Amino acid sequence: MTSDPARRRGLLSAYRDDEPLVKARLVRPEDFGSASTGAxxxxxxxxxxxxxxxxxGRHGPSTVISAGDDVVMVDTGNGCAYQLLRLGWQPQDVTHVLITHHHLDHNVDLGFLLMAPWVHGTQRRPPVVIGPPGTEQFLNRVFAAHDYDVRSRMPHGYSLDALGVSVVEVHHGTTLHFGRWQVTAVEVEHSPVEDAFGFVIRSGSRSIAISGDTRPCERLIEAAQGADLLIHEALFPGWGIPDYHTSVHDVGRVAQEAGVTSLALTHLIPGHLPDTAWAEIVRRDYTGELMVGRDLLPVCDLI
Incomplete structure (x- = not known):
């Protein structure tokens, strides 16, 4: 605690009124990443x-994908950085962050994931953040909320360059290439959320589709056709808000129509039911490999 009242007032005033020191940098999809051969x-x-x-036992929504040398985190629900550690990585290892939509449970730890390595001096380079329209504004508000933290660390030699996050805002069909893998955004149906997306990650002939939060969605079924893995949310009747989620009675049909090899259920509403309660219903429509999600579950290894 500083003993200088004037200095203390200066920091607090800067926190309230000044332009935040850190801002994200918006880049166009075509300016970031290029395709290459190989898988x-x-x-x-x-x-x-x-x-x-x-x-x-159930942390906030988050999926981790290792794509060659890159580490991709899809959504940043509460505790995602600690879950990443339990999987063998550090927050500074993340190279790309995909945000499906801006509901609290899907983005709440984005600021912590980005700033914790900076605070501890371990940041190698900021990850690329990819998300719906409004992601740049959301991230800038997160940085503004922590502006006091940033300013109070500057006298200790911290570099703002290490927080120079690039943001790519996507629309339906936006495809970004990152060397040997690529990601395509798929607009899903989560109204009244106007901009909600799933993602399909591909490398060579292999692919992983992720629904995000959605009702049964034909665009997602089309985009996920023949995927090796579909990670899809599921809701049990009598729980949550069925108008903008996918019932356990529908998710098997979605996976079957998409012709996916494996289906993993996540974002389970409610989270306390036994696996058998979910599997029994999904199995009525889906004949492929089925995994009822639990935290830290490995769901595919595609070579």
Whole structure:
């Protein structure tokens, strides 16, 4: 605690009134990443399979994908950085962050994931943040909320360059190439959320489709055709808000129509039911490999 009242007032005034020191940099999809030949090994884990409900054993929604040398985190629900550590990585290892939509449970730890390595002096380079329209504004508000933290660390030699995050805002069909893998955004149906997306990550002939939060969605079924893995949310009747989620009675049909090899359920509403309750219903429509999600579950290894 500083003993200089004037200095203390200066920091607090800067926190309230001044332009924040850190801002994200918006880049165009065509300006970032290029295709290359060859395929990367795709590995995937369900880091967090929960919802806004606080349930022991289910952290906020987050999926980790290892694509060659890159580490991709899809959504940044509560505790995602600690889950990443349990999977063998550090926050500074993340190279790309995909945000499906801006509900609290999907973005709440984005600021912590980006700033924790900076605070500890371990940041190698900021990850690229990819998300819906409004992602740049959201991230700048996060940085503004922590402007006091940033300013109070500057006298200790911290570099703002290490927080120079690039943001790519996507629309339906936007495809970004990152060497040996690529990601395509798929607009899904989560109204009244206007901009909600799933993602399809591809490398060579292999692919992983992620639904985000959505009702049964024909665009997602089309985009996920023949995928090796579909990671899809699921809701049990009598729980949550069925108008903008996918019932367990529909998710098997979605996966079957998409012709995916494997289906992993995540964002389970509610989170306390036994696996058999979900599997029994999904199995009525889906004949492929089925995994009822739990935190830290490995769900594919594609070579």
């Amino acid at each position: 990367a090994r795709l590995r995937c884990w369900l880091a967090g399979t929960g919802t806004p409900a606080v349930i022991d």
